[in-house]
Amino acid sequence: MPRTIEDQTTEELGGSGSVLARQRRDHAEMDRLMDRYRALPDGEERERVLKQTVQLVFSHAFAxxxxxxxVVRRSVGEDGEALTSRVEEEHQQINDLVADIERLSPGDPEREEKVRRVFALIRQDIRDEEDLVLPRLQEAVDSEQLRRLGTAWEAVRKSAPTHPHPVVPRRPPGNAVLGVPLGVYDRLRDVLGLNVPAAAIKRIFTGLTGMLLSGAVLAILRRRR
Structure with missing residues (x-):
């Protein structure tokens, strides 16, 4: 059975730039933030830590x-589909729970129960990835490719959506196309603290998507010329 990446050295994972090492660092930070949230009393600091957790979890999962x-589906064989479907289902459950959390007020008992459930799901997802999926990827590709994947993964993570969006599919190419404008919107909201109504979000999303698709069409036409 493949060895969990939790117990391996950074060198065994392909170096600090390897996607395996990057994944493990993010997972450790998620654990730290969730523990910090639990240790804090109700208040602004606790809400700030929850927001940081959500932002990290969603950008990480999107990447x-x-x-x-x-790559797992292409490289691992028949098991690749089952392994990735398992974690995608966990991601969808996390998406749905966090969407509910963001609609509820701090201090609401229902909200706190959903936070408890989503933290449990995040920790289960971490174990499934570190114990099942990522070791199989490690077996299938070499260290150089793991480092290349790490660079690509990090670039996508830095521009990915940071909040739940029901319109974003779990697989390419749909997630890549829709994720760009939503990532821009989410990061503006995170930085500026925007509290925009749902109708306005829809208008922003539609406009950004239109701009993205128009740019893609123009690029294709220029290439053909």
């Missing part, structure tokens, strides 16, 4: 679904 899981 996995865009960059890593297609």
């Amino acid at each position: 996995e679904e865009t960059v890593l899981w297609p």
Whole structure:
């Protein structure tokens, strides 16, 4: 049975730039943030830590679904589909729970129960990835490719959506196309603290998507010329 990446050295994972090492660092930070949230009393600091956790979890998962899981499905064989489907289902459950959390007010008992459930799901997802999926990827590709994947994964993570969006599919090419404008919107909201109504979000999303698709069409036409 492949060895979990949790117990391996950074060198065994392919170096600090390897996607395996990058994934493990993110997972450790998620654990730290969730523990920090639990240790804090209700208040602004606790809400800030929850926001940081959500931002990290969603950008991390989007980069996995865009960059890593297609490689797993191509490289691992028959098991690749089952392994990635398992974590994609966990991601969808996390998406749905966090969407509910963001609609509820701090201090609401229902909200706190959903936070407890989503933290449990995140920790289960971490174990499934580190114990099952990523060791199989490690067996299938060499260290140089793991480092290349790490660079691509990090680039996508830095521009990925940071909040739940029901319109974003779990697999390419749909997630890549829709994720760009939503990532721009989410990061503006995170930085500026925007509290925009749903109708306005829809208008922003539609406009950004239109701009993205128009740019893609123009690029194709220029290439043909």
